[in-house]
Amino acid sequence: MKYNVIDLFSGCGGISKGFELANFEILGGVDFNQEAIDTFNLNFPEANGICTDMLTIKDDDIPFMFNLLSEVDVVVGGPPCQGFSSANRWKKDDDDPRNKLFYEFIRFVRLLKPKYVVIENVRGILTKDKGYACDRIYSVLEAEGYHVESEVLDASMYGTPQKRFRAFFLASRLDMPMLTFDKFKPQELVAVKEAIGELYDLEKTAMSGRDEFKLLTKPKTKYQKYLRAKDSIITSHDVRYPAEIQQQRISHVPQGGNWKNIPGELFPSERTNRHSSAYKRLNENDLSVTIDTGNAHSNYFHPVFNRIPTVREAARLQSFPDSFKFSGSRTSQYRQVGNAVPPLLAKAIADVILEALKNGEK
Secondary structure (H helix, E strand, O other): OOOEEEEEOOOOOHHHHHHHHOOOEEEEEEEOOHHHHHHHHHHOOOOEEEEOOHHHOOHHHHHHHOOOOOOOOEEEEOOOOOOOOHHHOOOOHHHOHHHHHHHHHHHHHHHHOOOEEEEEEOHHHHOHHHHHHHHHHHHHHHHOOEEEEEEEEEHHHHOOOEOOEEEEEEEEEOOOOOOOHHHOOOOOOOOHHHHHHHHHHHOOHHHHOOOEEEOOOOOOOHHHHHHOOOOOEEEOOOOOOOOHHHHHHHHOOOOOOOHHHOOHHHOOOOOOOOOOOOOEEOOOOOOEOOOOOOOOOOOEEOOOOOOOOOHHHHHHHOOOOOOOOOOOOHHHHHHHHHHOOOHHHHHHHHHHHHHHHHHHOO
16 A cells, blocks of 8 residues: 655645655645646646645545545645744734745645645745744644654755755654654765766757757666666757857856856956856766756856756756656746755655654554
């Protein structure tokens, strides 16, 4: 028997992919972005990905949305929590329109009563307003009958080749074994070249506008074996170079360098207040910077070529395997990748929950 999971605010399905890797059954996902849900349904054909505003979903509809025939084991998601502020103590948090979606998430939890709940958010949520937002999330989940633990996790510690920090709340139903972060098992670090180096040989052919490419070499490392699709096909690897002036600028930047390495005469005006991430070139032998949602606006560049990473390269740096296909426009695909929780980070969470679920049956 497989344990099941429902993914709210699912995006393209980064968390769901991690749970699938841990052998969970993905019942479905909900998101407001149609292209993200198209990607979700493309990769989880047995699940039910729904594009809708959660505010419009009626209580009685929820069991039918996911064809529920039994208890829900896990509900995961990244609901926005911007409205939790000590400055608003004079009014109820659920009166703040910015919190409506968070309380919609809690409504699903209240109705489904899953054994475990996972909430993902920006790492600053734990310290915002001296911990006020964190405390409110604790109190809301505790009122629903859960024990709550929270921690900031770095994706690079769990097999993802990038520095990426996210806050996670793990809520355990009181009749289930309690989830704790000391159960997490860090893994060996994976560098940028291990993730995207085997795509270098595709550079010229990938500029031709083709949709698919096949890797002819065999994977050399454990991470490359994980990434490879069974047929070694690569998609979403549309190589595009920026304007000539951009190429000139980045050509002066060594691996790990940034805008400071670029001659001043290549900029229209002198500036000394640029952020260190501006014109950042990735270092093959180090972790990637955090993958963002940008396309033309991305600040980080390929370690070897004078361009930004392709969607597939960004996806590999996010630990999406090549078998995970992206739908929608190129801009939308970049956004889907950048907004996602890295699947291998999600798998680390899923592995801990799986152990707890099995212990709960003893």
